[in-house]
Amino acid sequence: MLVVEKNALSEEIESYVEKYGNDRSALLMILHEIQKKHRHISEFAQQEVARLLNIHPVEVYSVISFFAFLNTNPKGRNLVRICQTISCDMKGKKQVVEAIERELGIKIGETTKDNKFTVEYANCLGLCDMGPAMAINDQVFVNLTPEKAVELLAKVK
Amino acid sequence: MEDKKSLRAPVSQKPHVIPKPEHPEYLGGSITVEINEKKLTVPFGTTILEACKQAQIHIPTLCHHEDLCVAGVCRVCVVEVEGMRTLQASCAFPITAPIKIKTTSNAVRKARKHIIDLLISEHYGECYSCFRNNNCELQSLAKEYGVDHYNFGHVTQPRYEVDNSSYSVVRDMDKCVLCKRCVRTCIDLQEVGVLEAIDRGHNTHIGTFLEKPLAEVICINCGQCINRCPTGALRANDPRDEIWAAIDDPTKHVIIQTAPSPRAAIGEEFGQGPGKSFTGELNTALRRIGFDKVFDTNFAADLTIIEEGTELILRLYKDLVKKEKVALPQFTSCSPGWVKYLEHFYPEYIDHLSSAKSPQQMFGALIKTFYAQKAGIDPANIVSVALMPCSAKKFECNRPEMNSSGYKDVDYGLTTRELAQMIKEAGIFLPEMPQSHFDDPFGEASGAGLIFGATGGVMEAALRSVIEFVTGKRVEDVYANADITPVRGFEGIRYAEIPITEVGPVPKLLQHLIPDWNWLKGATLKIAVAHGTANAKKVMEDIKAGGKFSECHFIEFMACPGGCLGGGGQPIPTNEEIRKKRAEAIYNEDKSLPVRKSHENRHVTELYEMFLTDGPCGHISHKLLHTHYVKRGKYIA
Amino acid sequence: MENHLTVKLGEKKDRKGPVIFSEYKRGDAIRKALSMSREDILFELKDSKLKGRGGAGFPTSTKWMLTAAAKAEKKFIICNADEGEPGTFKDRVLLMEYPELVFDGMVVGGYTIGAQLGIVYLRGEYEYLLKPLEDYLEEMRKDNLLGKNILGKEGFDFDIEIVLGSGAYVCGEETALIESLEGHRGEPRNRPPYPINTGFLGRPTSVNNVETLAAVSHIVVKGGKWFAKYGTDKSSGSKLFSVSGDCERPGVYELPWGTKVSELLELVGAKNAKAVQIGGASGHCIPKSQFDRTLAYEDIPTGGSVMIFNENRDMLKVLKNFMEFFVDESCGQCTPCRIGNVKLLEGVEMIEKGNYTFAHINKLKDLGRTMQLASKCGLGQSSPNPFISILENFKDEIFNRGNGGRNGR
Numbered sequence A: 001m002l003v004v005e006k007n008a009l010s011e012e013i014e015s016y017v018e019k020y021g022n023d024r025s026a027l028l029m030i031l032h033e034i035q036k037k038h039r040h041i042s043e044f045a046q047q048e049v050a051r052l053l054n055i056h057p058v059e060v061y062s063v064i065s066f067f068a069f070l071n072t073n074p075k076g077r078n079l080v081r082i083c084q085t086i087s088c089d090m091k092g093k094k095q096v097v098e099a100i101e102r103e104l105g106i107k108i109g110e111t112t113k114d115n116k117f118t119v120e121y122a123n124c125l126g127l128c129d130m131g132p133a134m135a136i137n138d139q140v141f142v143n144l145t146p147e148k149a150v151e152l153l154a155k156v157k
Numbered sequence B: 001m002e003d004k005k006s007l008r009a010p011v012s013q014k015p016h017v018i019p020k021p022e023h024p025e026y027l028g029g030s031i032t033v034e035i036n037e038k039k040l041t042v043p044f045g046t047t048i049l050e051a052c053k054q055a056q057i058h059i060p061t062l063c064h065h066e067d068l069c070v071a072g073v074c075r076v077c078v079v080e081v082e083g084m085r086t087l088q089a090s091c092a093f094p095i096t097a098p099i100k101i102k103t104t105s106n107a108v109r110k111a112r113k114h115i116i117d118l119l120i121s122e123h124y125g126e127c128y129s130c131f132r133n134n135n136c137e138l139q140s141l142a143k144e145y146g147v148d149h150y151n152f153g154h155v156t157q158p159r160y161e162v163d164n165s166s167y168s169v170v171r172d173m174d175k176c177v178l179c180k181r182c183v184r185t186c187i188d189l190q191e192v193g194v195l196e197a198i199d200r201g202h203n204t205h206i207g208t209f210l211e212k213p214l215a216e217v218i219c220i221n222c223g224q225c226i227n228r229c230p231t232g233a234l235r236a237n238d239p240r241d242e243i244w245a246a247i248d249d250p251t252k253h254v255i256i257q258t259a260p261s262p263r264a265a266i267g268e269e270f271g272q273g274p275g276k277s278f279t280g281e282l283n284t285a286l287r288r289i290g291f292d293k294v295f296d297t298n299f300a301a302d303l304t305i306i307e308e309g310t311e312l313i314l315r316l317y318k319d320l321v322k323k324e325k326v327a328l329p330q331f332t333s334c335s336p337g338w339v340k341y342l343e344h345f346y347p348e349y350i351d352h353l354s355s356a357k358s359p360q361q362m363f364g365a366l367i368k369t370f371y372a373q374k375a376g377i378d379p380a381n382i383v384s385v386a387l388m389p390c391s392a393k394k395f396e397c398n399r400p401e402m403n404s405s406g407y408k409d410v411d412y413g414l415t416t417r418e419l420a421q422m423i424k425e426a427g428i429f430l431p432e433m434p435q436s437h438f439d440d441p442f443g444e445a446s447g448a449g450l451i452f453g454a455t456g457g458v459m460e461a462a463l464r465s466v467i468e469f470v471t472g473k474r475v476e477d478v479y480a481n482a483d484i485t486p487v488r489g490f491e492g493i494r495y496a497e498i499p500i501t502e503v504g505p506v507p508k509l510l511q512h513l514i515p516d517w518n519w520l521k522g523a524t525l526k527i528a529v530a531h532g533t534a535n536a537k538k539v540m541e542d543i544k545a546g547g548k549f550s551e552c553h554f555i556e557f558m559a560c561p562g563g564c565l566g567g568g569g570q571p572i573p574t575n576e577e578i579r580k581k582r583a584e585a586i587y588n589e590d591k592s593l594p595v596r597k598s599h600e601n602r603h604v605t606e607l608y609e610m611f612l613t614d615g616p617c618g619h620i621s622h623k624l625l626h627t628h629y630v631k632r633g634k635y636i637a
Numbered sequence C: 001m002e003n004h005l006t007v008k009l010g011e012k013k014d015r016k017g018p019v020i021f022s023e024y025k026r027g028d029a030i031r032k033a034l035s036m037s038r039e040d041i042l043f044e045l046k047d048s049k050l051k052g053r054g055g056a057g058f059p060t061s062t063k064w065m066l067t068a069a070a071k072a073e074k075k076f077i078i079c080n081a082d083e084g085e086p087g088t089f090k091d092r093v094l095l096m097e098y099p100e101l102v103f104d105g106m107v108v109g110g111y112t113i114g115a116q117l118g119i120v121y122l123r124g125e126y127e128y129l130l131k132p133l134e135d136y137l138e139e140m141r142k143d144n145l146l147g148k149n150i151l152g153k154e155g156f157d158f159d160i161e162i163v164l165g166s167g168a169y170v171c172g173e174e175t176a177l178i179e180s181l182e183g184h185r186g187e188p189r190n191r192p193p194y195p196i197n198t199g200f201l202g203r204p205t206s207v208n209n210v211e212t213l214a215a216v217s218h219i220v221v222k223g224g225k226w227f228a229k230y231g232t233d234k235s236s237g238s239k240l241f242s243v244s245g246d247c248e249r250p251g252v253y254e255l256p257w258g259t260k261v262s263e264l265l266e267l268v269g270a271k272n273a274k275a276v277q278i279g280g281a282s283g284h285c286i287p288k289s290q291f292d293r294t295l296a297y298e299d300i301p302t303g304g305s306v307m308i309f310n311e312n313r314d315m316l317k318v319l320k321n322f323m324e325f326f327v328d329e330s331c332g333q334c335t336p337c338r339i340g341n342v343k344l345l346e347g348v349e350m351i352e353k354g355n356y357t358f359a360h361i362n363k364l365k366d367l368g369r370t371m372q373l374a375s376k377c378g379l380g381q382s383s384p385n386p387f388i389s390i391l392e393n394f395k396d397e398i399f400n401r402g403n404g405g406r407n408g409r
């Protein structure tokens, strides 16, 4: 990491600390912001957060590792999460997943070579009456069919 | 409720205790409970586990540790509380109502057995190839509950790699039961913050920052996590094989120095209760094992006192008389865990550390120079072993700057546990050994060096000399029996002021250093003692904020709770009671010694006459007995 | 059919129901509450006999009374919008279509217990609601429904913040929720002490489900007696049911407590159901023979998830899906749940492959009972429920599946 990048990241994190406070209770929201912007929370970012909240880096890492939506390694530019829980499963999640896997040429849990997509399973998204459901980044899509799902992915930049 | 800022460990692992009443005898201060139909009155807020202990009812535990806050995660200690739908973890349940408890009902027994079965099903390790064999809490639980087969299968493959990157601590997470004692130790008790639970669910494991090897994170090597681990998941980096090889090699002259704390605790490894020193017996045993010479680390401790005390007087002189800028308070430097803690967390303060090496390293340097010369042995053929209560000593002797003899000053740091193992391997039962003395030319040391092992000991030892140096009075005339009680005890942080009312004739050894000593008259020496790095942190934060401790002149810091006698290489288990007993053993041995002040150790004065000829803090001493430190900082690369 | 779920906050679908979906105007409950004394609000709640809708069913009036009685400078009210139980989505619907009910309920709660801050813990999966909800709060501030001296009530300052969860079902458990709010791993705490004494930042805290708060708004306006008119003796009022699975009209339904399972099935158009999972993955699975049971605390208590399985569904697969969920979502701190769920899942896989013994399955059921008793929190205490109830209620189907005659050896 270049020094300028580091400084920019530090400044960014400082601004979050300004917004949410320097108490440990600000941790989750600060991590969210970093995750949202950078799609991961880097080694340096974790240590900066630890420094600014006066906690240990391993505590930050421990919290990140606990939550499914936070990660320390970069993922693809777009994160696709498909519900794997029973109601969606019964409505044909399997076919949707297979279509996506075929179309993108990757297996679930992987990232496309061009880094455009990472595809993962998620547990119940709270859209069970409209399954199969999936989330692309922070938007959700429901009543999917294999064709529809692939079509939706094609529209993503 | 505690101050939020001090809540560093996950709150769920904090006691969350209902504060116990100051006067349990007042109305409402106590509650009568029924345990297995027996009535018992306990103070409000007592946990069920504590109450059962009072009633002499045994409850199995695994994640509970007396030194640490409540976790309530293993669930082995569950009991039935009448009226509650589920079983309750007795270690985590504060009594606030007159409840009825059953500790051995069918549901309870079954649950405990299930839990032990589950833990064992995931436990990759075999007792006969494990250093905790016969001293393992999981093993004893299995025995207690009569586990005779794998009820829920058994892992056949390791899940984790053993991390032996560190000179001090080896982590084998396949033997971990996730009791989180190490996490609570490292974050709470020591406030270092190396270990935490990583991932969740079945993938949960104890890890470091981004799973880096222990050697690459800011572990201070204190080994306190080892002492509190119930299983063999954490152990010290064991040099026994190398030491045996050296003993077996006829060309090697193998020397061992023994520190006082291991001597006060090693009996525990042989089934003796804590509180008795086996110094003489150990000397004999070590010779039988095949060590060529056995020296007393206390000799070097006496030397440390002279060097460190002189350094302090020189700093004070520069500050008070010459008005030069010097780093005060001076910090002790004999605890390598503390030194590394300061290097990481308060690097801007490293010039406050006394430049004097720790006794272990001073001795190491002398053995391969002074002793080698005197005995006519090529230092290249000397293998120098240090019996220490401490896992950080293993790291210390491997610090690159610790080779002022031209060789690695100390080759191996050996812990109490490891030496006990060697003694057993040699077929020796230590308590039955005849007693014998230490070898010349260093001989027996003073009681001052001995008490280094207890928190406050370095300070007391230093004071015994400093008071005599400057006042010309005998310590015994100031403090009965030369027991400087204000610095003794187990309170985390202690502070004392010692007024210097008169200045007497200064001993020959120091006379050349300062022309006139009268400036000390009327001064008040302010000193403090802190043990456990969490307490050290409090003192450091106070110093940073310009508080009371910033006005101190001299502060003793020990990384481990209780000082060296609670070190990370000491016998397992540990708790406050055991540590107190060990301290008693040390103070008793001190009382029994003819010489109790470092400067009265004749071997030390001789050393200055014969070898360190330009005196304390002179050139020779600086080359051999002093060192420097590294500003490490907190950033993990 | 539109696939993209777009949010127009407050825009209501055509929903009918006696209580929650009945007429309500934003701010009504706040206005009414501020004209009442705190005690009177507590009395209304007591009359309503409202029990928490998050699953545990603790009387809300008692919770608020205890939190109100706790002495502290600062108190908090937390809206538990971590809705993660498989098959539950009624809280999402409330937040999307009826935010006024939820937020007004929080303000009333804040007033009643003496809190200065309300926190909505919104599950990360609902991030798309964050911005609209924040905008909504901003409007409430403009209208002085939040902020200082609310609606002119001298000294009543109250505001609401939204904190986003991050993909952990267990954070719906109230103490785990508080832990994660404090910046820790979402690991449930030891209890006692309870959040009402030692909650967020060590202060008295009331954690309430979204639906509970929505019900409060109606109760304050229309009275506790009115609310208690609906439902049964021990289960007053109505309940939102999230219905999914094999039926013609899945969705959220408001029904009075005491409704029979069969009535609900008919309403949603479940023609050939053979099983209903009630209460989500951690609930119980009910076979056809028990469809005349009632949805009520007296019989089947539930947080409202109803998943319907028709004749063609493989119940073992259903069970496997549930157990995978728990293995995924256990926080991992306590032994029975961390390892126990894995063992139960392995048992399901053994049955699937046909290489099991009944002795082992019975051992696992026994283990399940230990998990119910000895786990630290509700997750581990309820995760064996589907294992035990599905294997019991569908044993013929499960143990007689065709596996080349290798069954039950």
Ligand SMILES: Cc1cc2nc3c(=O)[nH]c(=O)nc-3n(C[C@H](O)[C@H](O)[C@H](O)COP(=O)(O)O)c2cc1C
Pocket: C051, C052, C053, C054, C055, C056, C057, C058, C060, C080, C081, C082, C083, C084, C085, C169, C170, C171, C172, C173, C174, C175, C207, C208, C209, C210, C212, C213, C377, C378, C379
């Ligand atoms: C594993 C687990 C998950 C839970 N998830 C939720 C949830 O998503 N929403 C909720 O309101 N309550 C949930 N609860 C129940 C809460 O712990 C708590 O009882 C509830 O928020 C209290 O609110 P109420 O009294 O309004 O029901 C969960 C409990 C457990 C054990």
Ligand code: SF4
Pocket: B123, B125, B126, B127, B128, B130, B131, B132, B133, B134, B136, B137, B138, B139, B175, B231, B232, B233
């Ligand atoms: S840790 Fe304990 S149970 Fe495990 S192998 Fe070692 S002695 Fe045996």
Ligand code: SF4
Pocket: B169, B185, B186, B190, B192, B193, B194, B195, B218, B219, B220, B221, B222, B223, B224, B225, B226
């Ligand atoms: S040795 Fe000390 S600093 Fe290192 S992990 Fe163990 S407790 Fe923490």
Ligand code: SF4
Pocket: B175, B176, B177, B178, B179, B180, B181, B182, B183, B206, B225, B228, B229, B230, B231, B233, B234
């Ligand atoms: S390493 Fe030891 S102390 Fe740490 S959690 Fe595992 S078993 Fe417990």
Ligand code: SF4
Pocket: C170, C187, C188, C329, C330, C331, C332, C333, C334, C335, C337, C338, C375, C376, C377, C378, C379, C380, C381
């Ligand atoms: S029961 Fe499960 S989720 Fe609850 S504390 Fe234990 S491991 Fe965590």
Ligand code: FES
Pocket: A083, A084, A085, A086, A087, A088, A089, A123, A124, A125, A126, A127, A128, A131, A133, C086, C087, C088
């Ligand atoms: S089961 Fe897929 S959204 Fe609930």
Ligand code: FES
Pocket: B060, B061, B062, B063, B064, B071, B072, B073, B074, B075, B076, B077, B078, B089, B090, B091, B092
């Ligand atoms: S000893 Fe009580 S839960 Fe572990």
